[in-house]
Amino acid sequence: MKHLYPFYSKVRPEQRKDMMQQEPWLIWLTGLSGSGKSTLAVGLEHYLFQKGYKVYLLDGDNMRSGLNSDLGFTRQDRKENVRRVSEVAKLMLDAGLVVIGAFISPYEVERALVRETVGSDRYTEVYINCPLQVCEQRDVKGLYDKAQRGLIPAFTGVSAPYEVPAAPDVIVKTAEESVEDSLRKLIEVVEPLLVKQQQVKHKPDVRGMGITGAAS
Ligand SMILES: Nc1ncnc2c1ncn2[C@@H]1O[C@H](COP(=O)(O)OS(=O)(=O)O)[C@@H](OP(=O)(O)O)[C@H]1O
């Protein structure tokens, strides 16, 4: 039995939105290695940052260098990788940020878990669609070549599966579009989601702000 006693913040989500002047949102980019996730995620983050949004990018290679450095690419480790990232993203959303996640996340069940963890009302799944042959030709990091020579086990698309998203919110086809075109398409869908829906006004009421034992 776990003896846990979660506390509840006195800062309401609406107050955070007011402070941050944006809708917290997770934009999740899934696709094969070399499909264009990092290129588009970096571009989207940069664009949104320049426009004044408080935005942060979580990327597979980066997360796997720190928090998830103990994980490899077995079925179980990929599941744990995405589970941890979804919990990190949830905390960042609760703090009011816009979060971009760029992960292969090859299994439908884990992508559904991300959606469920953060809440489907603040989640957009983007399928970075690019045929395997094109990714192999690009071979940005030389990983396909190594995987084909048997030097990298369980490489997505070569020796491990990638389940095409059944119902993504957005699809970008990076073999057919320029980087600029794909980025524009992404921005056109994403930016309207982040604009704060309504300004919430509240009086500066300091009663019960957690100061205990003080004379009232
Ligand atoms: N076996 C294997 N399969 C796929 N990818 C591999 C593998 N080994 C290392 N890499 C590198 O890890 C990056 C993908 O990490 P992710 O955390 O996004 O993967 S996953 O969501 O857990 O499947 C991936 O980055 P991208 O190329 O940007 O997708 C690779 O750089």
Ligand SMILES: Nc1ncnc2c1ncn2[C@@H]1O[C@H](COP(=O)(O)OP(=O)(O)O)[C@@H](O)[C@H]1O
């Ligand atoms: N429309 C596009 N969108 C994104 N990347 C593209 C596009 N067209 C070509 N590319 C190229 O494809 C490569 C994608 O690499 P990268 O972003 O590292 O992929 P991933 O992060 O999915 O492994 C880059 O060299 C990029 O310039």
